[in-house]
Amino acid sequence: MFKRWLRLLWLVLFFALCLNQLSGYGKGSSSNVPKQKYKIGVIVYDNSDVMQQEINKYFTQHLAPAFNVEFIISDAIKDSNGEISFIENCAAKGVKGIIAFYNVTDFKKILNLCKQHKIYYVLGAMNPDEKMLKAAEGNPYFLGGVGPGNSDYSAMYKMTKKFLEDGARSIVLPTGGKDWSVKMFIDRYNGVKDAIKDFEAKHPGVKIKVYEFGGFPNDAWFATQAKMIALNPDAIVATFSGEFLWVQPLKDAGKAGKIKLGTLSSINPVAAQAMKEGVLHFLAGIYPQMTGLNFALLYNAMTGYAKDFKKDGKPVVITTDVAIIQSAQEMDKWMKIVYGKVPPYSADDLKKVCKVFNPKATYNDFVKLCKECNYNDIIKRRGIKR
Structure with a gap:
């Protein structure tokens, strides 16, 4: 458990260091x-x-x-x-x-x-x-x-729809604060569920397996995460911080690039690196400016x-709108804009x-x-x- 938190800490420190290097505004x-x-x-x-x-x-x-x-x-x-x-x-x-x-x-x-x-x-x-x-x-x-606005819903809908169209038939859905009635997580959850519902309606006989778990990182959360990865799902649609919380565990399990990963988060250096490595496949990204x-x-x-x-x-x-990014090339373009001098x-x-x-x-x-x-x-x- 300590190793997991240490790994997360190093990721956060790496992100902060990258921001200091990249975003020296004029x-x-x-x-x-x-x-x-x-x-x-x-x-x-x-x-x-x-x-x-x-x-x-x-x-x-x-x-x-x-x-x-x-x-x-x-x-x-x-x-x-x-x-x-x-x-x-x-x-x-x-x-x-x-x-x-x-x-x-x-x-x-x-x-x-x-x-x-x-x-x-x-x-x-x-x-x-x-x-x-x-x-x-x-x-x-x-x-x-x-x-x-409603981008929490629409971004997760688009992400899920993309993975389903690419062949995903089993999905891990970490729901964050949905069970605590946090509106943005309810909207994100509904976006995923509606995309699945609509896809199944258009493809009679197809049934998507969904593995849900709620809450935020703690001992129990990380233990459940490991079990979810072991299920070998086709995709993970992370409603928060996928680049920080899922990339390294997928690498450790030897599943990086084999399981599709998408997340709603920010446009940042950690996400950019994950997309470059082929571990992160879909980012619905916002930028602070x-x-x-x-x-x-x-x-x-x-x-x-x-x-x-x-x-x-x-x-x-x-x-x-939020930025929908699905390739390292797109991410590179966004990074130059978001972290440029202007x-x-x-x-x-x-x-x-x-x-x-x-x-x-x-x-x-x-x-x-x-x-x-x-x-x-x-x-x-x-x-x-x-």
């Missing part, structure tokens, strides 16, 4: 930097998370100098008291906006607290659900959020243009939809930029020839 454009400085609070669950570290780096190294913004990033928020205290401390420091990657307190209570202090609040990497929108009714300080869209939404509000970037006066609910959503890209810099910017311009999140969209913005 500063945002030094031209047209506003004189007025704004402070933004960032609520996070865990700053040791490698994706959160990359988001923090993007904010502080690239966006901050270009927009003359100071980001005040929370320590790990573990409970409601910590969340409320952070917002109150932000208010005392003159913060005008909050980007939230985590929420544990009653949502209406948090929004009322922000309204009391005249602090705008935007979700960091997701769309607001119906409960959030209901809680926000009548509160002009909630801006909504841009995020993957998508969070810049919510920064732009917040910046417009702080500078007096909140109403201009709401549709019918309601908080923003704009969905973006990020997928650069400061200059975002300034074009901020009215302080572009008085003609509209809500529709913002929606258009949000939707231009795929590889071809990004290289087109950069003027790169394929």
Whole structure:
């Protein structure tokens, strides 16, 4: 057991080292930097998370100098008291906006607290659900959020469908937090199950074997994982962190490349290496710089243009896609874009939809930029020839 955790630790350290080497962002454009400085609070669950570290780096190294913004990033928020205290401390420091990657307190209570202090609040990497929108009714300080939307479902559906079409007839399905009613894991699970249901309906007589197990890595989880690999399934559809949790065990069992592996995770060096080695076959990947869209939404509000970037006066609910990557060549292209000196959503890209810099910017311009999140969209913005 200790060896398994040590192996996982080394993978995480390797990932962090790769990020430090690859993602040294160039500063945002030094031209047209506003004189007025704004402070933004960032609520996070865990700053040791490698994706959160990359988001923090993007904010502080690239966006901050270009927009003359100071980001005040929370320590790990573990409970409601910590969340409320952070917002109150932000208010005392003159913060005008909050980007939230985590929420544990009653949502209406948090929004009322922000309204009391005249602090705008935007979700960091997701769309607001119906409960959030209901809680926000009548509160002009909630801006909504841009995020993957139903991509959790659709990505896992596409992944499963691909493996089934390629001949998989037995699938291991680690369900993560599905049994604990975590919405994103329920959506991912349903995507897999619906793809299987639809495939069986189109192929009468074909029955797909599905081996499910829930939870997150601990002694029991790793023991079950070993049993699942020993079943010699045709495919594993990992609802989380497949590149960290499944690649090495498959290698140890001599099954690397023989069992198809897919995962919903981030575009990162560990996943890239696994795909290059032929161990990872399908990645539904997100990239941290998508969070810049919510920064732009917040910046417009702080500078007096909140109403201009709401549709019918309601908080923003704009969905973006995840990248579907199925080859080492595709991954290599994405890695060069995501970890290049100029990020997928650069400061200059975002300034074009901020009215302080572009008085003609509209809500529709913002929606258009949000939707231009795929590889071809990004290289087109950069003027790169394929």
